[in-house]
Amino acid sequence: MLKGFAVFRSATLSAGLMLPAAIFSACSTRLMAQAPAAAPTASARQLGTVTAVAGNSLTLKTDAGQQVVVSVPDGARILQLAPGSTDLKTAQTIALKDIEAGDRVLVSGKAGDAAGSFAAARVILMKSSDIAQKHETEQADWQKRGTGGIVSAVDPGTGTLTVTVGAKKVAVTTSPKTQFRRYAGDSVKFEDAKPGTLAQIQPGDQVRVLGTKSDDGSSIPAEVVVSGSFKNLAGLIATIDAAKGTLTLKDLTTKKTVTVMITPNSNVRTLPPQAAAMFAARAKGGGAGAPGGGSSQPAGQADGSGGGRPGGPGRSAGGDLSQLVSRLPNKTIADLKVGDAVMIVASQPDPSSATVTAVTLLSGVEPILAATPSGGPAMTLSPWNLGGEGAPEGGGGGH
Numbered sequence: 001m002l003k004g005f006a007v008f009r010s011a012t013l014s015a016g017l018m019l020p021a022a023i024f025s026a027c028s029t030r031l032m033a034q035a036p037a038a039a040p041t042a043s044a045r046q047l048g049t050v051t052a053v054a055g056n057s058l059t060l061k062t063d064a065g066q067q068v069v070v071s072v073p074d075g076a077r078i079l080q081l082a083p084g085s086t087d088l089k090t091a092q093t094i095a096l097k098d099i100e101a102g103d104r105v106l107v108s109g110k111a112g113d114a115a116g117s118f119a120a121a122r123v124i125l126m127k128s129s130d131i132a133q134k135h136e137t138e139q140a141d142w143q144k145r146g147t148g149g150i151v152s153a154v155d156p157g158t159g160t161l162t163v164t165v166g167a168k169k170v171a172v173t174t175s176p177k178t179q180f181r182r183y184a185g186d187s188v189k190f191e192d193a194k195p196g197t198l199a200q201i202q203p204g205d206q207v208r209v210l211g212t213k214s215d216d217g218s219s220i221p222a223e224v225v226v227s228g229s230f231k232n233l234a235g236l237i238a239t240i241d242a243a244k245g246t247l248t249l250k251d252l253t254t255k256k257t258v259t260v261m262i263t264p265n266s267n268v269r270t271l272p273p274q275a276a277a278m279f280a281a282r283a284k285g286g287g288a289g290a291p292g293g294g295s296s297q298p299a300g301q302a303d304g305s306g307g308g309r310p311g312g313p314g315r316s317a318g319g320d321l322s323q324l325v326s327r328l329p330n331k332t333i334a335d336l337k338v339g340d341a342v343m344i345v346a347s348q349p350d351p352s353s354a355t356v357t358a359v360t361l362l363s364g365v366e367p368i369l370a371a372t373p374s375g376g377p378a379m380t381l382s383p384w385n386l387g388g389e390g391a392p393e394g395g396g397g398g399h
Contacts, residue, residue, distance in 0.1 A: 046070060046107045046118050053099055058123075060105065070107050070118045072096050077122045083134040094125065102128035141210070147220060148208045151227070154201055161198075161225070163207060171219040172209050174198055183228035183347075193226060201227045231356055233258060233344040234369060242333050246355075249342065252369070259355040260344060262333045266357070269328040270335065271364035280367035325362060341366040 048062035058070045072078070078099070079091035099105070109120040149165035161172040174180075182196030201207065210224040235249040238257070245262045262268065271279075336342075340363045346356035 044108060044110050046105075046109075048105065050099060050101050050103045050105055052101060053096070056096065058096075058099060058105065058107075058120075060107070066116070068116055068118050069112075070109075070120050070123075071112065072120045072123060076109075076120045078125065079123070080125045080127065083126050083131050088124075091124070099123070099125060100128070104128070104131065142208075145212055146208055146210055147213065148206070151201055151203050151205045151207055153203060154198070156198065159198060161201060161207065161222075163209070168217070170213075170217070172207070172211070172222050172225070173219060174222050174225065178222045179224045181224070181226040183226075193228075196225075196227065198225075201225070202229065205229045229347075230359065231346045231348050233260070233342075233346060233356070234365075235342070237336060237338050237340045237342060240333065240336060240338055245333055247333065247336065249344075257354070260346060260361070261355060261357045262361070263357060265359075267325075267360045268331040268333065268335065268358070269325050269360070269362050270331055271325070271328070271362055271368075273364065273367075275324060276364050276367045280371040283368055283371040325360070331363075336361075336363060340364075341369050343368070 046060055046062055046068050048060040050058055051061050052059040056072050058072060060068045060070060062068055078094050078096060079088065080094045081091045104126040106124040107118065107120045108122045109118055112119050147165060147170065149163040149170065151161055152164050152169065153162035159174040163170045163172050180196035180198060181193040182200050183193050205227050208226045209220055209222050211220040211222045213220050233249065233251045235252045238248045238250060240247045246259055248257055248259050250257050343362045343365050344358050345360040346358050348356045
């Protein structure tokens, strides 16, 4: 039952989220290399988000989670860089008063005398408003040109991925210009994704690809590939230990008992009975009240025309379920009980361990499991928190 559940919860992947957490990280070495010889070395820097500005100092929350007070003397250079740019020649000189809470900064200088203090020689700034605008633009681009599916084959020689998108096989061609991002551990926030490589992608992985499809939809030259490996579980909850934040179930596919950890980043949702009955009808092949039931297109996938309207023609049960789940209120392990039927998307940092970490757990799915006795992948859910705050399908409980 539910053999090989593919997992897509979010249709909208925002590459702009790389900006808050990764654009400086990826570009800081290049930016530092452009500095005059007298500038501080790249090792003496702080990267983070401004939380307060007072007088000649900034308070930062660094990407490492620390709070640092940065003093900015009158002679320090303050440069504003457009999101996505790595060339300091394009930067504008601004004043300290132009920096606001929420802005992203890369500060070079030296540690101060007091703990948690830093003396700036140069501040490179990206305005939060500019980041938000770029985020919105790139989000729309992913909505229009993004494609997702399950990797069925990888050809390292040609750099081609064969990706299953619904019932179709799509050839995703990569090049030296293709950007790769990879999820790891228990986080599926896009800002936590690390730079990746083609070699990391394996059959069975899930990918989101940004690129313009060929006219017949059979191939995509990839500009960005975001990949991850997730386990798909379905079954009845056997035990619950709320104090430890764990539960166990016997997976219907492998017949093995699995321990599932529920963390603050886990999305725990309950499907309303009426919705469960509708999706179960679709899983059986469609019927009255189940528009789009004949499609096997993965969740989060627009139809071939590039559309993405929930419930419209060309959408699958999985696609609509994906959108519905992202809008359901988040629950906790205390809301679950022994005997509940659940579908779980999980990460497994240690492949040898019998314990996994839940990314998305959906209860209330008894009718759906009962409707798929053949074990076919009736629908797909996405664990990927790929959108930004307020994104239509990506603003789940992982934030």
